[in-house]
Amino acid sequence: xxxxxxxxxxxxxxxxxxxxxxxxxxxxxxxxxxxxxxxxxxxxxxxxxxxxxxxxxxxxxxxxxxxxxxxxxxxxxxxxxxxxxxxxxxxxxxxxxxxxxxxxxxxxxxxxxxxxxxxxxxxxxxxxxxxxxxxxxxxxxxxxxxxxxxxxxxxxxxxxxxxxxxxxxxxxxxxxxxxxxxxxxxxxxxxxxxxxxxxxxxxxxxxxxxxxxxxxxxxxxxxxxxx
Numbered sequence: 001x002x003x004x005x006x007x008x009x010x011x012x013x014x015x016x017x018x019x020x021x022x023x024x025x026x027x028x029x030x031x032x033x034x035x036x037x038x039x040x041x042x043x044x045x046x047x048x049x050x051x052x053x054x055x056x057x058x059x060x061x062x063x064x065x066x067x068x069x070x071x072x073x074x075x076x077x078x079x080x081x082x083x084x085x086x087x088x089x090x091x092x093x094x095x096x097x098x099x100x101x102x103x104x105x106x107x108x109x110x111x112x113x114x115x116x117x118x119x120x121x122x123x124x125x126x127x128x129x130x131x132x133x134x135x136x137x138x139x140x141x142x143x144x145x146x147x148x149x150x151x152x153x154x155x156x157x158x159x160x161x162x163x164x165x166x167x168x169x170x171x172x173x174x175x176x177x178x179x180x181x182x183x184x185x186x187x188x189x190x191x192x193x194x195x196x197x198x199x200x201x202x203x204x205x206x207x208x209x210x211x212x213x214x215x216x217x218x219x220x221x222x223x224x225x226x227x
Contacts, residue, residue, distance in 0.1 A: 023050075036069075045081065063097065077107070080115065093125075096132060114149065131174065145170040145184075148192065154180035161186045173208060 019038050024030055027046030035053040038044075042056045051069030056062070060074045063081035068074070071087040079085065080097030090107035096115035101107075106124045113119070114132030121138040128142050131149035136142065140153055144161040147153075151172050159170050160183050170184050173192030178184070180198045190196070191208030200214040 072102075144168065144186065145172065147172045148174035148176065150175045152177045154178055154182065154198065156181040157184070158182075159184045159186060 016037060019040060020030055020033055020036065023038065023044055026044070028044045029047070029049040030036065031049075032052050036050055037055045037057070039057040041058070042060045044050070044056075044062045045064030045066070047065040048062055049067045051067070053071040054069035055073045056068070057074070058076035060077050062068060062079040063083070065082050066079055067084040068079070069086070072085050073089045074085070075091045077090040077093050077095065079095045080099070082097050083095050083099045084101065085095065086102035088102045088105045088107065092109035093107040093111040093113075095101060095107070095113050096117065098115050099113055099117045099119070101117070101119045104122050105119050108124065108126035110127030111125045112129045113125075114130060114134070116133050117130060118135045118137065119125070120136065123136050123138065124141050125136070126143040128145040128147065130136070130142070130147040131151065133149050134147055134151040134153070136153040137155060139155050140157040141159060142153070143159050144167050145159050146169065151174070157178050157180070161167050161170065168186035170186045171189040172178070173190060173194065175192055176190045176194045177196070178190070179196045179200060182196050182198070183201045185201065185203045188202055188205060190202070190206045191210070193209045194206040195211040196202055196206065197211065197213040197215065200212060202212055202214055206212040
């Protein structure tokens with residue numbers, strides 16, 4: 001004889017399968033439903049592929065012909081047509097059409113990504129807008145920022161948005177290039193087409209088209225002669 005909890009589990013699984021079948025009837029592709037949980041209010045466009053381990057909840061809306069998962073968790077997130085999200089955790093965010101996001105990306109509340117973005121491994125974005133065609137390839141944190149279109153962000157870039165008491169904004173213009181292992185200490189503005197050299201700590205505004213180099217000159221010192 002089944003217990004109360006076993007009965008409840010059976011009802012829950014029946015409800016889950018009913019939702020999945022309704023999405024299949026609407027043209028959503030669900031080749032394997034292991035670990036797939038879709039809340040009742042979620043909307044998914046026809047032709048979208050949902051892979052195992054994906055959880056969609058809240059008011060999430062996904063456009064047509066997307067690929068979501070495996071292992072993605074989206075809450076109250078809007079995803080444009082043709083986007084691909086692989087192992088993405090997103091809450092209260094907007095992902096534009098044609099974006100390629102992941103794997104291992106976190107989109108925190110207030111994030112809005114324009115169309116055709118590439119956001120790669122181990123990137124976290126919070127309360128920021130990033131314009132279309134930009135690239136944030138890997139190992140970066142973008143917080144409380146406004147990035148323009150076609151911005152290239154190198155590996156290991158961090159926006160230092162918090163001074164211990166207040167959050168400050170960083171603004172990056174269209175076509176800017178941020179070098180690897182940069183820290184952008186907010187509040188700071190990089191003009192359109194600005195460049196920053198690898199290893200720089202940017203504390204002052206960079207005019208449009210300028211190259212900013214903010215690092216100490218290398219000095220090599222010989223080792224003590226061995227006796």
